[in-house]
Amino acid sequence: MVISVKDLNFSYRKRPMLFEGLQWSVPEGSVVGLLGKNGAGKSTLLHLLSGLLFPKSGAIALGQHLPKDRKPAFLEDIFFLADDVAYPGNMSIGEYERVMGAFYPGFDASQFDQILADFGLEKKVKLKELSLGERKKVFLSFALSTNCRFLLFDEPTNGLDIPSKSVFRKVVAGNIKDEQTVIISTHLVADVEKLIDRVAIIDAGKVQLDADLLELSDRLLFNTSPNLPEDSLHAEKYGTGYQFIRSRSGSEAQTPVNLELLFNAVLNKSLSNESIFQTQNSEVL
Ligand SMILES: Nc1ncnc2c1ncn2[C@@H]1O[C@H](COP(=O)(O)OP(=O)(O)OP(=O)(O)O)[C@@H](O)[C@H]1O
Numbered sequence: 001m002v003i004s005v006k007d008l009n010f011s012y013r014k015r016p017m018l019f020e021g022l023q024w025s026v027p028e029g030s031v032v033g034l035l036g037k038n039g040a041g042k043s044t045l046l047h048l049l050s051g052l053l054f055p056k057s058g059a060i061a062l063g064q065h066l067p068k069d070r071k072p073a074f075l076e077d078i079f080f081l082a083d084d085v086a087y088p089g090n091m092s093i094g095e096y097e098r099v100m101g102a103f104y105p106g107f108d109a110s111q112f113d114q115i116l117a118d119f120g121l122e123k124k125v126k127l128k129e130l131s132l133g134e135r136k137k138v139f140l141s142f143a144l145s146t147n148c149r150f151l152l153f154d155e156p157t158n159g160l161d162i163p164s165k166s167v168f169r170k171v172v173a174g175n176i177k178d179e180q181t182v183i184i185s186t187h188l189v190a191d192v193e194k195l196i197d198r199v200a201i202i203d204a205g206k207v208q209l210d211a212d213l214l215e216l217s218d219r220l221l222f223n224t225s226p227n228l229p230e231d232s233l234h235a236e237k238y239g240t241g242y243q244f245i246r247s248r249s250g251s252e253a254q255t256p257v258n259l260e261l262l263f264n265a266v267l268n269k270s271l272s273n274e275s276i277f278q279t280q281n282s283e284v285l
Contacts, residue, residue, distance in 0.1 A: 001025035002181050003049065003150075008058035010048060018044060020205040022058070026198070029178050033196035034185040035263050040202045042185035043083060046152045049183070050080040062150050076105055078150040079143045083158060085135070089128030093138050096127060106147035111175065115141035118171050119164070133159040140168065144175040151182045157191040169195050189259040199259060201266045209266045209273055213257050219276055221248040222258040233275070234265035245271065 003026035010019040018041045026032055036042045047053040048060060051067030051074070060067055065074035088096070093116065101107040116123065119137040127135060136159050143151055157165050172195055176182055184192050199216075201209040220233075226241040235244035243258065245265055265271040 002028035002063055003183075004059075004061050005045075005049075006059045008048070008060065009056045010044065010053070010058075011056060012044075018205060022202075022206050024200060024207045024210060026181060026183070026200075028181055030198045031172075031176060031182045031196045032184065032198040032200055033189070033192045033259070034183050034200050034202065035187065035189060035259070036185075036202040037267065038187065041205070042187075042202065043154050045202065046080060046082075046154050046183065046185055049150075049152060050078060052080070076103065077148055078152065079104070079146045079148040080152045081139055081143045081154060081156060083154045085139050087127050087135065087139075090126060092124050092126050093121065094123040096138070097123070097142065100142065101145075104146040104148060108145050108147060111147075112141055112145035115144055115171055115175065118167055131159075133161060133164060136160060137164065137168075140171070144171065147177065147180070149180060151176075151180060153182070153184045155186055155188075156184060157186065157188055165191055189263060193259055199257070199262070201263060203267055209262070209271065209276075211273065211276070216257045216262070216276070217248075217254045219248060220257070220262075220271075221246050221252060222255045222261060234261065234268060234270035236261065236264065 005022060005024040008019050008022040009017065011017045034042050034045070044053065048055060049062060049067055051070045054068050062078065065071065065077065067074065091099070097109065097112055101109065116138070119141060121134060121137060127138065130138065136156070140156055143153070157168055160168055184196065186192050196213065198212050199209065200207050222245055224238055224241055224243045228235055228242050229244050229246060232244035232246045235242045243261055245261055248254070262271070
């Protein structure tokens with residue numbers, strides 16, 4: 001596992017515990033959607049992974065790096081795209097590229113040009129003269145062009161309009177290399193649905209579900225029905241009928257994971273890693 005978080009405890013000063021005994025591991029080369037309701041701690045977890053916050057106790061490792069040390073070799077290997085990036089407003093996009101690109105050995109200037117062009121942005125414009133969404137596109141283009149081994153994106157589609165969200169999906173999918181590990185936090189599941197290969201859901205201080213989407217499609221069936229299915233693990237009213245999740249038997253055709261339904265099921269405590277993977281085991285036995 002290229003990212004491992006063990007027994008993580010964290011709270012902000014004079015605030016109740018946010019994470020208690022949080023465990024998480026991420027395989028190398030994954031693109032993970034980190035989901036959680038407002039205030040669940042998605043941003044905080046990304047800050048901890050980047051070494052911008054320190055655990056009260058527990059251990060975090062990204063490859064051979066310990067984020068809390070913030071060693072130069074780690075800083076070259078990670079790009080954290082925060083929700084609110086501090087930026088030098090008087091710099092043009094091109095100047096920002098020259099100054100900041102120097103910190104990243106893998107920075108690819110022609111890749112940056114290409115992604116900016118995909119987003120329809122011109123390099124001579126000053127950062128302060130851009131709209132919020134346009135600036136987001138610049139930093140996202142820059143992040144992808146660093147080719148860092150670890151990319152952490154906090155709510156990257158915040159501020160993007162609908163056409164830009166589809167460019168975002170294409171640009172991210174087209175610029176991630178196999179050896180890069182990407183974590184994208186969001187509460188807008190539709191924005192990342194076709195992009196991610198794993199999902200992690202945090203709630204109540206822990207990672208409540210952490211799974212590969214192919215494994216989930218293998219074990220669970222997502223569907224709709226006019227009536228409430230008796231064997232559903234989770235169901236919600238949907239139009240005049242229901243959408244539901246139930247265990248999938250090996251002979252049934254697989255269905256795509258409905259992330260929103262899965263998210264609600266996990267927050268409702270209808271599903272967890274244990275329940276999904278144990279159900280399968282007991283059926284096999
Ligand atoms: N600097 C801070 N000092 C004290 N409490 C904080 C600080 N930053 C965040 N919190 C609290 O920690 C909790 C988790 O916040 P965080 O921003 O990590 O959640 P989130 O899952 O990213 O939420 P959102 O989806 O709204 O962005 C919240 O209750 C928040 O109020």
